[in-house]
Amino acid sequence: MLERAEIIRKEYLRHDKKFPHVWCPGCGNGIVMGALLRGIHGLQLSKDDIVLTSGIGCSGRMPTYIDFNTIHTTHGRALTFSTGIKLAKPELTVIAVMGDGDATAIGGNHFIHAARRNINLTAIIINNSTYGMTGGQYSPTTPFGSKSTTSVYGHVEHAFSIAELAVTAGASFVARGTVYHAVHLEEIIQQAIMTRGFSVVEVISNCHVQHGRRNKLGGAVEMITSYKENAVMIGKAAKMSPEELEGKFTIGILANVKKPVSSEQYQRVIAEARQNAEKIASEKETNGVKRYEE
Amino acid sequence: MTNNDIHATAESELPASAPKSTKKEKQLYTVTFFYNWCKSCGLCSAFCTKKIILKDDTGKPYIEDMDSCTGCRFCEIHCPDFAITIKNRHPVRRSTDGDR
Numbered sequence: 001m002l003e004r005a006e007i008i009r010k011e012y013l014r015h016d017k018k019f020p021h022v023w024c025p026g027c028g029n030g031i032v033m034g035a036l037l038r039g040i041h042g043l044q045l046s047k048d049d050i051v052l053t054s055g056i057g058c059s060g061r062m063p064t065y066i067d068f069n070t071i072h073t074t075h076g077r078a079l080t081f082s083t084g085i086k087l088a089k090p091e092l093t094v095i096a097v098m099g100d101g102d103a104t105a106i107g108g109n110h111f112i113h114a115a116r117r118n119i120n121l122t123a124i125i126i127n128n129s130t131y132g133m134t135g136g137q138y139s140p141t142t143p144f145g146s147k148s149t150t151s152v153y154g155h156v157e158h159a160f161s162i163a164e165l166a167v168t169a170g171a172s173f174v175a176r177g178t179v180y181h182a183v184h185l186e187e188i189i190q191q192a193i194m195t196r197g198f199s200v201v202e203v204i205s206n207c208h209v210q211h212g213r214r215n216k217l218g219g220a221v222e223m224i225t226s227y228k229e230n231a232v233m234i235g236k237a238a239k240m241s242p243e244e245l246e247g248k249f250t251i252g253i254l255a256n257v258k259k260p261v262s263s264e265q266y267q268r269v270i271a272e273a274r275q276n277a278e279k280i281a282s283e284k285e286t287n288g289v290k291r292y293e294e
Numbered sequence: 295m296t297n298n299d300i301h302a303t304a305e306s307e308l309p310a311s312a313p314k315s316t317k318k319e320k321q322l323y324t325v326t327f328f329y330n331w332c333k334s335c336g337l338c339s340a341f342c343t344k345k346i347i348l349k350d351d352t353g354k355p356y357i358e359d360m361d362s363c364t365g366c367r368f369c370e371i372h373c374p375d376f377a378i379t380i381k382n383r384h385p386v387r388r389s390t391d392g393d394r
Contacts, residue, residue, distance in 0.1 A: 005370050005379045013376070019331055020375050026335030030374025038371070182371045221340040224372075 004041065012037045012047070014067050022061055026220025028179035028205030032126055033062055035182050036095075039189040051085050051094045053078045055102040058133045058207075059126045062097045076107025079114045082121050086263050090120070093193060100127040101139040104160050108140070115169035115198050117262045122192045123200045125162055128207035136210030147214045163202040167255045172197025174255040178204040178227040181251060188253065197261050204231070204249065322383040323365040325357055331377040338369035338378060 002010070013019070023029045040050065050068040054060040056075040063070035069092070073081045078096040086094050103111050103125045114121065130148055131137045138148040140160045147154060163176045173195040177185035185203060192199035206212060206223035217223050234252035237245060325347075334353030339345075346362050347355045347369065357363070363380075370378045 003379055003381055005376070009376050009379075020333055020377075023374065025333035025374075026337055027374055030376070031372055034371060034373070034376065179372075186371075220335055220337060224337065224341075 004038065008034070008037045008041060012041070012067055014065055017065055019065070021065055023058060024209045026206070026208060026224075027058070028128065028203070028207075028224070029058055029062065029126060031179040031182055032059075032097075032124065032185070032203050032205065033066070035185040036097075036124065036189055037066065039186045039193065042186070043190055043193060045093060045193075049091070049093055051082070051092050052097065053082045053085070053094065054097045055099070055107060056133075057099040057102050057131070058128075059097050059099040059102065076102050076105070076110065078102065079107060079110045079121065079123060083114065083117075083119055083263075086119055086121060087266060090263055090267055093122075094120075095122045095124065095193065097124045097126070099132075100125060100129065100141040100160075100162065101131045104140045104162055104165070112165070112169040115166050115171040115200070118170060118172055118197045118259050120196055120261045120263045121198055122189075122195075123198070124189065124192075125200065125202050126205045127162055127202055128205045128211060129159075130207050130211040132207045132210045136207075136214060142211075146211070148211070149214075163200065163254050166198075166200040166202075170198075170259075171200050171255065172257055172259055172261075173199035173253070174202075175200070175253045176202045176204070176249070176251045178231050178251060179206065180224050180227040181231065184251070191253070191256075195256070196264075197257075197259055204251075319385075321365065322361060322385055323363040324360065324381045324383040325363055325369070326379045326381070327355055328377040328379070329354060331375045333375055335374065337372055337374070341368055341372060343368060 021030065047068055052063045052066055052068045052070045054063045054072055055078040060072060063072055071081060078098050082094045082096045085092065098107065103123070127141050129139065129141050129143065131139050136148050137150045138155050141162065142148055142155050142159060144158050145154045163174050166174045173192055175188040175192060177188050188201055192201045204227055206220055208218065208220045208223050212218060212223050217226070230248045231251045232240065232245065232248050234250045234254065237250045332354055336349065336353060338355050339347040339349050343366055344362050344364060346357050346359050348358065350356055365380060367380055370380050
């Protein structure tokens, strides 16, 4: 009998692509990819029923390696392509993998409007606080005062909180995980896929090559250990005082609301419009026949 | 009544063999590293709960004390490169003299 790790390696990865993958040693993207694959394997979904889309960036390489129906789209437009796929083929499970810059800067408008529309999609946003692939420029989630290629004297702007932004914008399911809590991440990804409506999973990941090195946060091991120390489950965080929560972040399910899903409502509109059009056509036909008879 | 007798004898014999039979055998594991995909990031050796994953000169992981592995699978699920597999291992029960 094959172990789960072997099944995932043999069935879900494209071995004709160049392995090992392009990500740096210790990069959290590989851990997120593993959690996603284990989650989907646990849900027993067919590979043919899943579409994986991505934008540009380190995370954009993920669909290249996974053997689903995949599409590697333009920068920030993973959600727009996903919306199109979902409206054309509503029976498919569509998952969009994005980076923090991809989702909140270049595709920021698409992101908040996808959440507002509540389309039945799953968005996995890997937040590594920087633009890693292009050389470590600051992104909307770079913390205040931290250094990057474009903020050498410390960043002067404040950071987004992606998960809270998604809650406010109206997403059905919002959760936050880290790459250290990989089993928890797997569970919330499973829940996000099963939820009807727009579901967002923000994953706090490490970029020790660009962000960590410039801010002296250490290597992959030190950064991932810091997530272990600074992440607080949301239930526990509610009982803690603001002083205790200083410098920490909450993980867990931030929102889980049942709402009408626009992609399903859209199917209803299509069906009603078709009926109406048929009715008008048949009325015209009968009128035409009457006139002919007269 | 014969059933009861058998039962009684079985129970009476039990204490002698009890310490061996009730003691649960420790589950052993084999950790396999797929070195072609390993990038020597060091996550597995840093986070190993038993600290049995060691690094060689090039940073590649190896395990000497395989029997200490508890099968927590932390390294397997945290390996970004899909290079670790953990399997259950059954202890070798008799000497096979390399015939296996």
